[in-house]
Amino acid sequence: MAKSRFEYVKGFENHPILLPNTYIAVRIDGRGFHQFSKEHNFTKPNDVRALNLMNQCAKSVMEEYTDIVIGYGESDEFSFIISKNSQLYKRRESKIISCIVSRFSSSYVFYWKDFMGDVSLKYPPVFDGRAVCYPSLENIRDYLSWRQADTHINNLYNTCFWLMVQDPSQKYKSEKEVENILKDTNSSQKNELLFSQYNVNYAKLPEQFRKGSVLYSDKRNVTEIGKNGKEVVRSRRVIVIDHCDIIGKEFWEKHPHILK
Ligand code: DGT
Ligand code: MG
Ligand code: MG
Ligand code: MG
Ligand code: MG
Secondary structure, eight states, X not given: OOOOTTGGGGGGOOOOBOOTTSEEEEEEEETTHHXXXXXXXXXXXXXXXXXXXXXXXXXXXXXXXXXXXXXXXXXXXXXXXXXXXXXXXXXXXXXXXXXHHHHHHHHHHHTHHHHHTTOXXXXXXXXXXXXXXXXXXXXXXXXXXXXXXXXXXXXXXXXXXXXXXXXXXXXXXXXXXXXXHHTTOOHHHHHHHHHHHHXXXXXXXXXXXXXXXXXXXXXXXXXXXXXXXSEEEEEEEEEEEEOOOOSSSHHHHHOTTTXX
């Protein structure tokens, strides 16, 4: 094929490769979602519609990229773990990040109405993305534990914060005052505060808020319509959305294939 004299510019390109034989964690995060959640009147501290929309977007990503073995989401972020032996896009970093972020962002707009109903989308949402390679099973488990621990810390804080800010007796004068009180409290003091002042048992709040969302593929019996028009039950790979603990070993003992 004839080449133009401009062809040499291709030589300037570089294609960083994500280290072979490592788990790849791609984490996407909403840009400026502090403002985005205000503009769209998200419920505080957790908007279940918005969280479910995030889960739908992650499911859409995982349906497209079957090398993703597990997804974990909270707030405006999602982590996708790609298997160690994956050859997705020859492990080219920019291809992998940009395609995952792009699929996620377009899904956010595509599925917005299904979850947010009459709330109109005021401007196009933006997500950033990064990839980190983790060589060992211990490292990748610790990565996921780190994110889930973060969910817990943030959710406990945010639950206190918004109850205090929206206190019916308006005993706290400003968000700043609430921040100042909370910064000197540990986790058990926050639990105690919720219980004594607002009669809220933190452990009884929805697991989706406390533990985030865990997505993985699993075999499930699915009822389908067969050729003869009758219902048949078939075993199919589906993406499961769970809100379970992934810090302890129980989940991993139950699903040893995920990170094998
Ligand atoms: P960034 O990521 O540096 O561009 O900045 P932000 O503003 O996206 O901040 P980030 O990612 O650290 O924190 C997520 C923000 O999104 C945080 O302000 C709370 C908000 N957000 C996420 N999910 C919900 C929700 O369900 N309800 C409400 N009210 N806010 C939420
Ligand atoms: Mg951020
Ligand atoms: Mg963000
Ligand atoms: Mg975030
Ligand atoms: Mg092209």
